[in-house]
Amino acid sequence: MSDKGKQSEEQIIQGFLAPLSQGYAGAFGLADDCARLTPPPGHDLIITCDPVREGVHFFADDAPQDIAYKALAVNVSDLAAKGAKPLAYVMALSFPVFPQANWLRGFAGGLRAAQDAFGLHLIGGDTDKAPGPFSAAITMFGTLPTGTMVRRGGAQSGDLVFVSGSLGRSAFGLQLRRDSSLAARWGLSAAEHDTLLLSYLRPCPRPGLCAALRDYANAAMDISDGLMKDLGRMCALSDVGAQVELAALPLCDAVAKIIAADQQQRNLVLSGGDDYELLCTVPPEKASLFAAAAQTAAVPVTQIGTITEDRHSVVVCDAGGAELPLPHTGWDHF
Amino acid sequence: MSDKGKQSEEQIIQGFLAPLSQGYAGAFGLADDCARLTPPPGHDLIITCDPVREGVHFFADDAPQDIAYKALAVNVSDLAAKGAKPLAYVMALSFPVFPQANWLRGFAGGLRAAQDAFGLHLIGGDTDKAPGPFSAAITMFGTLPTGTMVRRGGAQSGDLVFVSGSLGRSAFGLQLRRDSSLAARWGLSAAEHDTLLLSYLRPCPRPGLCAALRDYANAAMDISDGLMKDLGRMCALSDVGAQVELAALPLCDAVAKIIAADQQQRNLVLSGGDDYELLCTVPPEKASLFAAAAQTAAVPVTQIGTITEDRHSVVVCDAGGAELPLPHTGWDHF
Numbered sequence: 001m002s003d004k005g006k007q008s009e010e011q012i013i014q015g016f017l018a019p020l021s022q023g024y025a026g027a028f029g030l031a032d033d034c035a036r037l038t039p040p041p042g043h044d045l046i047i048t049c050d051p052v053r054e055g056v057h058f059f060a061d062d063a064p065q066d067i068a069y070k071a072l073a074v075n076v077s078d079l080a081a082k083g084a085k086p087l088a089y090v091m092a093l094s095f096p097v098f099p100q101a102n103w104l105r106g107f108a109g110g111l112r113a114a115q116d117a118f119g120l121h122l123i124g125g126d127t128d129k130a131p132g133p134f135s136a137a138i139t140m141f142g143t144l145p146t147g148t149m150v151r152r153g154g155a156q157s158g159d160l161v162f163v164s165g166s167l168g169r170s171a172f173g174l175q176l177r178r179d180s181s182l183a184a185r186w187g188l189s190a191a192e193h194d195t196l197l198l199s200y201l202r203p204c205p206r207p208g209l210c211a212a213l214r215d216y217a218n219a220a221m222d223i224s225d226g227l228m229k230d231l232g233r234m235c236a237l238s239d240v241g242a243q244v245e246l247a248a249l250p251l252c253d254a255v256a257k258i259i260a261a262d263q264q265q266r267n268l269v270l271s272g273g274d275d276y277e278l279l280c281t282v283p284p285e286k287a288s289l290f291a292a293a294a295q296t297a298a299v300p301v302t303q304i305g306t307i308t309e310d311r312h313s314v315v316v317c318d319a320g321g322a323e324l325p326l327p328h329t330g331w332d333h334f
Numbered sequence: 335m336s337d338k339g340k341q342s343e344e345q346i347i348q349g350f351l352a353p354l355s356q357g358y359a360g361a362f363g364l365a366d367d368c369a370r371l372t373p374p375p376g377h378d379l380i381i382t383c384d385p386v387r388e389g390v391h392f393f394a395d396d397a398p399q400d401i402a403y404k405a406l407a408v409n410v411s412d413l414a415a416k417g418a419k420p421l422a423y424v425m426a427l428s429f430p431v432f433p434q435a436n437w438l439r440g441f442a443g444g445l446r447a448a449q450d451a452f453g454l455h456l457i458g459g460d461t462d463k464a465p466g467p468f469s470a471a472i473t474m475f476g477t478l479p480t481g482t483m484v485r486r487g488g489a490q491s492g493d494l495v496f497v498s499g500s501l502g503r504s505a506f507g508l509q510l511r512r513d514s515s516l517a518a519r520w521g522l523s524a525a526e527h528d529t530l531l532l533s534y535l536r537p538c539p540r541p542g543l544c545a546a547l548r549d550y551a552n553a554a555m556d557i558s559d560g561l562m563k564d565l566g567r568m569c570a571l572s573d574v575g576a577q578v579e580l581a582a583l584p585l586c587d588a589v590a591k592i593i594a595a596d597q598q599q600r601n602l603v604l605s606g607g608d609d610y611e612l613l614c615t616v617p618p619e620k621a622s623l624f625a626a627a628a629q630t631a632a633v634p635v636t637q638i639g640t641i642t643e644d645r646h647s648v649v650v651c652d653a654g655g656a657e658l659p660l661p662h663t664g665w666d667h668f
Contacts, residue, residue, distance in 0.1 A: 031571055032486045033412045033555050034382045034476075038373060045379065047369045047457070049473065053464040090383040092426075092471040123381070132388040132466015135424040139383065139473035142368075144598040152366045221367050237365055280373045 006218070008236045009127045012099070017091075017122060017317060024121035035124035037088055043143040048078035049051060050140075054133035058201075059177065064103050066201040067136070068110030074139035074224065076118045077276040083214035084142030085152045085282065086207060087116045090124040092137040108228040110291040116281050118207060144214060145200070153237035154219035154250035159281035161242055164206045166250040167227055172258055172265075173273020174202030187259045192254035203276035209301070211319050212293035220280035226271040230279060232314045241310035250302040270316060270326065281307050289310055343461045346433070350442045351425075351456060354610070358422060358455035368509035369458035377477040381554035382412035384474075388467035393511065398437050400482075400535040402444030408558065409474035410452045411610040415556040417484045418476030418549035420452045420541060425459040426471040452541060474532035478548060484614070487571035488553035489576055493641040494617035495576055496624070498540045498633050501561055502583040505606020506599075507534030520595045521658055526588035529560065537610035543635070547614055559603040561661060564613060566648045572615075575644035581653050584636040604650060604660065615641050 013030050021027035039045040052071040054060050060291055066124035076086050115121065120140075173196040175182055183193040205222070213220045218271075225232045227244075235242050249269055251259070259266050282290045287303070294301040316324045347364050355361035373379040386405040387393050410420050433441075449455065453476075507530040509516055517527040539556070547554045549604035553572055557564045569576050583603055584592070593600050616624045621637070628635040633665075650658045 028485070034380045034416045034483070035419070036378050036483055037378055038378045044370050044372045047368060047371055047424060049426050050461050051428070051460055051462065051471065056464045057460060066662070082366075082368045085370070090381060090473055092383055092385045092473075094385070094387065094469065096466075101600075125383050126471075128385065128387060128390060130390045130467065132430075132469075133463065133464065135387065135466075137460075137471035139424055139426075149368070149370055151362070165618070170416040171564075177549055205405065253494065285635065304474060 002043055005309035012059050012104065012127050013321060014103045017125070019107060020115060021109055022125055025103045030122070030124065035090065039139060039143045042146055046082050046084035046142045046144060046147050046149060048075050048140050049138070049227035050075045051080060051135055051137035053135040056324060057252065060073060060133070062201065064106035065110035065113070068107045069114045069202050070136050072111065072140070073117065073203045073205050075138050075277060076207055077222040077224070079140060079142035079205065080205055080207040080210050081150070081213070081220045081278050082142070083210045083220070086120050086140065086142045088121045088123045089138050089140040090123060093125065093127045094130045094132070094135045095128070096131060096134065097099035104293060110334055126240040129138065141202045142318050143259070144210070147324050148214045150213045150217050151218040152219055152234055153222045154236055155238035155240050155281040155307045156218050157240050157307055157309045158302050159218055159283055161231070161244065161305040161307060162282060162289050162301045162303055163223065163227070163250065164209055164278040164301050165204070166255065167275055167277065168251045168255045168269035168272055168276035169196055169252055170203060170276070171209060171268045172255055173197045174274065186258045188254055188257065192257065195252070195332040196254050203274060206278050207298050208297040209278055209294060209299045212290055212297060213278070215293060216286040216290035217280040218283060220278060223277050223279050225273050227275070227279070227312060228316070229271045230285060234279065235307070235314050236312055239311055241308040241313035242305055243308055244305035244316045245325060246316050248304045250300070250304070340454055344459050346438060348640070350438045351377040351459070351572060352552050354442060354449060354456040356444055358457055360433045361455060361457035364458065366455070369424065371457060373477045375414050378480050378483060378531055380413055380418035380478060381414050382409050383472070384409045384412060384470055385433065385471035387469040394467070395533065397442035398558065398662050399444035399447070401538050402441045403448045405470045405472050406445065406452065406454060406474070407537045408447035408610060409472050409540050410541055411537065411556040411558070413474060413476035414539055414541040415484070415547070415552070415612050416476070416478070417482055417544045418478045419544060420454050420474065422455045422457045423472050423474040424457060427461045428464045428466070428469045429461070430468065431463060443533060453656070465641070467542045473663055476542070482548045484547045484554040484661045486553060486555045487567055489568055489572035489574050489615040489641045489643055490617065491574050491643045493617055494621050494637050494643050495565070495578065495639040495641060496614050496616060496635045497561070497584065498543055498612040498635050499538070500586045500589065501609055501611065502589045502603035502606055503530055503586055504537060504608035504610070505535035505602045506589060507531045508608065520592045522588055522591065524574050526591065529586070530588050534608060537608060539610050540612050540633050542631040543612055543628060543633045546631060547612070548615050548629060550620040550624035551614040552617060554612060556633050557611050559607050561609070561613070562576045562657060564654060569648050570614065570646055573645055575642040575647035576639055577642055577652045578639035578648070580639045582636065584634070584638070620638050
């Protein structure tokens with residue numbers, strides 16, 4: 001119950017955040033109690049809620065631009081997996097101490113970059129001072145034609161399993177963020193080191209694939225807690241199993257080089273978190289249409305396996321068809 | 335990157351939270367990546383985002399039932415102030431350690447009580463383990479007929495200023511929560527002590543007033559940071575001033591007794607936070623219709639002052655018309 005003059009919640013909101021709401025009438029310049037958001041006629045509103053917390057989802061000394069960009073990108077990834085086009089978000093910030101203006105400028109700049117990349121506006125939120133590390137709890141809204149949301153639990157036996165992009169980049173980026181000397185041990189060039197690190201700091205979600213998912217996929221989700229864990233969740237909800245071909249997993253050159261240097265690292269491709277690629281299943285008769293739509297959208301996709309009747313059995317096989325042991329099952333928040 | 339068996343995020347979600355989503359198709363049992371929410375035809379969706387954090391909005395040893403109830407009630411209050419009927423919410427939880435089952439049961443019970451009281455469903459969210467105190471970041475959705483949202487910045491010179499309920503109860507409840515011996519000093523009965531404490535622990539928002547606000551109010555907001563601070567915000571945004579009559583402020587018997595015992599405490603009625611009553615301005619020619627609609631809705635309302643032309647001047651006057659000094663201007667989060 002005090003008024004500290006310059007250091008007020010309203011200073012943060014009006015000085016740094018309100019400009020991010022410009023151009024969206026229902027945001028009311030962040031000066032009202034609530035925002036107004038109504039999907040266009042014939043469209044559903046799709047909602048995701050994915051916070052980022054210092055020490056869990058990013059490091060305290062990561063650049064505020066990157067923290068902000070990632071906070072939005074991971075939510076865009078959730079929407080894309082459902083076939084939804086990103087539209088707007090609200091954000092609850094918690095700071096342990098009043099943030100520096102430079103930090104706030106950087107954070108707002110990262111939000112702006114992600115807003116521009118994904119077609120978003122900030123439309124509301126809250127700013128608190130509270131003990132504990134900084135966090136940003138984002139709730140994001142997307143739209144899609146009524147009734148076309150792609151479900152996680154729709155996989156059918158016989159479907160082909162696809163992933164976008166390549167796997168493991170971000171998990172190796174996190175290893176390099178923790179210990180940059182690994183780059184030399186793995187024989188990475190400076191450019192390869194930087195590419196992997198950037199995959200961790202600024203994930204690249206795939207909203208471009210959302211129309212192809214709506215048109216052709218039986219099931220979809222984004223890979224945030226590791227391929228095998230997330231595929232397991234999809235199969236459990238769909239009451240099916242899956243067989244993944246190790247040799248089919250798409251790897252970028254840098255990740256392929258790491259695994260060539262140290263076969264043990266292969267597990268990180270299967271279980272490492274933060275991929276933010278899309279995982280989906282497509283019936284075989286639609287696979288070529290799906291691949292063509294993905295190509296049109298300029299999003300690389302790769303078939304990595306098939307959905308089986310073996311309920312809840314999710315296995316990885318080597319080139320000879322032998323099942324591989326899986327020591328890790330992925331990221332859990334507890 | 336570990337799997338600790340019983341202590342998983344999914345255990346919390348499926349064991350305690352998913353039942354709170356039952357009956358809302360677009361929640362998908364909290365088992366999909368996103369929720370689907372589409373306002374009925376002819377309606378806008380209204381969104382608010384108000385987190386509660388241990389040590390800021392509640393005490394660590396408050397009952398989990400109360401923490402949960404308050405987390406939803408404060409968001410219902412924001413929606414009510416805009417004229418919106420509560421519909422659904424998403425919730426991002428952060429726990430420093432895996433919570434006890436008893437605590438989770440109590441928390442879910444408090445959410446259930448508030449859901450039943452206000453007509454809400456839980457439709458999505460996220461659960462993290464993160465350092466720092468427990469927090470629950472709620473984003474809540476309400477609906478109202480298209481174009482009827484009541485704005486904060488619509489107050490007009492000559493409008494009458496109304497508040498719902500009575501003021502200061504929660505602020506005195508907080509004082510009693512901190513030091514129960516104050517009850518004796520203020521001459522409160524056990525019942526009066528309990529009533530005030532409950533006002534702090536389980537605020538009573540006023541969604542019943544939302545139709546009357548839509549029909550008759552030029553401006554509305556809820557009082558969460560103290561009457562004078564929030565009225566000041568409304569006037570600043572509306573480019574007007576306000577004059578409040580001290581004698582007109584509605585006080586419950588217990589608060590009146592406290593002020594009779596200690597005149598100094600009067601300031602808390604003007605500046606104490608957490609009222610969660612509604613503040614609105616109504617043109618004089620609609621005042622009797624507004625009062626009648628409020629009576630029909632069984633929400634007490636009181637005229638406490640008038641909107642003036644004196645831009646940004648918000649004053650309180652005593653019975654003789656003399657302006658009173660205001661030592662505190664209300665709650666700020668920094």
